Amino acid sequence: MTSTPVIQTRDLTKSYGSAAAVRGLNLSVEPNCITAFLGQNGAGKSTTIKMLLGLVRPSSGEGTVLGMRITDAEENREMRRKVAYVAENKPLYGYMTVEQTIRFVSSFYTDWRADIASKLLNEYKLPPQRKVKSLSKGMRTKLALLLALARRPELLILDEPSEGLDPVGIEHLLQMLVALAADGVTIFFSSHQIAEVERVADHICILDNGRLLVNASLDELRQSYRRIDLVFPVPPPEREFQIVGVERIESKGHEMRVFASKNAEAVVERAHNLNAVSVEVAPVALREIFLETVKEN
Amino acid sequence: MNVFFKLTTTTGQPLYLQLMQQIRHAAETGALQDGDQLPGIRTLAEELVVSPNTVAKAYSELEHDGLLELRQGSGAFVCVKRRTRSLADHVQVARRRLRDLVERLREDGLLDEEIRRAFEAELLYPAETVRKQ
Numbered sequence: 001m002t003s004t005p006v007i008q009t010r011d012l013t014k015s016y017g018s019a020a021a022v023r024g025l026n027l028s029v030e031p032n033c034i035t036a037f038l039g040q041n042g043a044g045k046s047t048t049i050k051m052l053l054g055l056v057r058p059s060s061g062e063g064t065v066l067g068m069r070i071t072d073a074e075e076n077r078e079m080r081r082k083v084a085y086v087a088e089n090k091p092l093y094g095y096m097t098v099e100q101t102i103r104f105v106s107s108f109y110t111d112w113r114a115d116i117a118s119k120l121l122n123e124y125k126l127p128p129q130r131k132v133k134s135l136s137k138g139m140r141t142k143l144a145l146l147l148a149l150a151r152r153p154e155l156l157i158l159d160e161p162s163e164g165l166d167p168v169g170i171e172h173l174l175q176m177l178v179a180l181a182a183d184g185v186t187i188f189f190s191s192h193q194i195a196e197v198e199r200v201a202d203h204i205c206i207l208d209n210g211r212l213l214v215n216a217s218l219d220e221l222r223q224s225y226r227r228i229d230l231v232f233p234v235p236p237p238e239r240e241f242q243i244v245g246v247e248r249i250e251s252k253g254h255e256m257r258v259f260a261s262k263n264a265e266a267v268v269e270r271a272h273n274l275n276a277v278s279v280e281v282a283p284v285a286l287r288e289i290f291l292e293t294v295k296e297n
Numbered sequence: 298m299n300v301f302f303k304l305t306t307t308t309g310q311p312l313y314l315q316l317m318q319q320i321r322h323a324a325e326t327g328a329l330q331d332g333d334q335l336p337g338i339r340t341l342a343e344e345l346v347v348s349p350n351t352v353a354k355a356y357s358e359l360e361h362d363g364l365l366e367l368r369q370g371s372g373a374f375v376c377v378k379r380r381t382r383s384l385a386d387h388v389q390v391a392r393r394r395l396r397d398l399v400e401r402l403r404e405d406g407l408l409d410e411e412i413r414r415a416f417e418a419e420l421l422y423p424a425e426t427v428r429k430q
Contacts, residue, residue: 032350034350174346178346178347178348178349179342181342181348199304199306200348201348219312222308222309222310222311223310223311281418283308283310284309286306
């Protein structure tokens with residue numbers, strides 16, 4: 001895709017004292033895509049999202065969201081009108097009813113779309129008179145989404161949206177995200193749930209320990225990531241397989257296991273040249289890619 | 298829509314390719330007939346819970362292959378030409394050849410599990426590598 005990225009950062013860094021939460025992040029998110037931002041708890045996902053939204057000031061580096069600089073107060077205000085954000089803890093006032101919450105939030109936005117709000121209220125089957133504090137987690141998520149979507153955002157950013165939802169709730173959430181993407185909304189969401197990301201995401205970013213380790217389309221990852229299991233009569237030294245694309249090599253007696261992010265054919269060819277008696281190439285699931293990447297780091 | 302699609306995330310194959318193959322297969326077997334309408338991109342994406350881009354990519358590649366006709370505003374329609382029907386014959390011939398091969402490998406003493414693994418490993422080679430050999 002050649003279109004301008006909706007999110008772009010250069011060397012974005014955030015340190016708290018001597019601890020770096022995000023280190024030299026170069027992120028690029030394409031429009032009209034669903035991008036998943038994966039990482040363990042504490043990897044720096046939320047800090048990154050907050051920097052993008054202008055809620056946390058970067059220690060160094062820069063970035064733009066929808067072409068507007070994240071550190072410029074004026075441009076940030078403009079950007080926040082076009083971007084909707086669903087925070088991890090979904091802060092809502094427990095004493096208000098669903099209906100009161102919607103009315104309250106709508107008063108802050110001049111471009112509020114009451115028609116969308118009432119359509120979603122119906123679709124999500126939210127009880128208007130119910131107090132927020134007595135809503136289930138799934139309903140709270142739906143309400144938070146409704147509040148974000150009634151502003152017709154160009155970009156929707158969600159921080160761990162499925163946190164605390166049961167499998168049915170997660171399936172609903174993913175369906176909602178898919179429907180939004182079909183309407184042309186660009187979606188950027190953080191998660192540590194691989195299974196939910198694997199189906200809906202077009203693009204994957206893996207963050208670990210503040211660093212961006214993977215930034216690729218899921219199709220690419222699926223097609224190029226391979227685990228190659230080799231058996232040798234006399235095992236060659238591991239360095240024979242240290243070629244471009246090889247991420248990791250494990251040896252056990254006569255067996256060797258090579259993880260390649262690309263170039264699997266070259267590994268296979270080399271194995272044949274080194275007289276491997278068995279060569280098995282297998283695809284690697286996203287879960288394994290994630291665990292391998294994080295282990296490497 | 299009277300066809301089931303089964304997309305899995307455990308094969309090393311992009312979802313759009315799986316979807317393409319399943320639509321093609323359905324057309325070859327007759328589960329999808331000439332003129333049948335497929336669900337819209339949004340509907341199918343919601344049903345399968347995959348990115349709309351996945352469905353869009355599969356549809357547009359199949360249109361390029363001549364198996365689907367996309368009509369503005371009214372969806373995707375299957376067009377089964379003679380070529381597709383002859384593909385069904387190819388598949389039948391291929392199955393016979395495979396059956397012979399599997400039989401021979403069993404006679405050589407290979408277990409089914411070993412044959413399956415070897416088969417899957419071969420399929421993971423990109424098409425060009427196989428041709429070169």
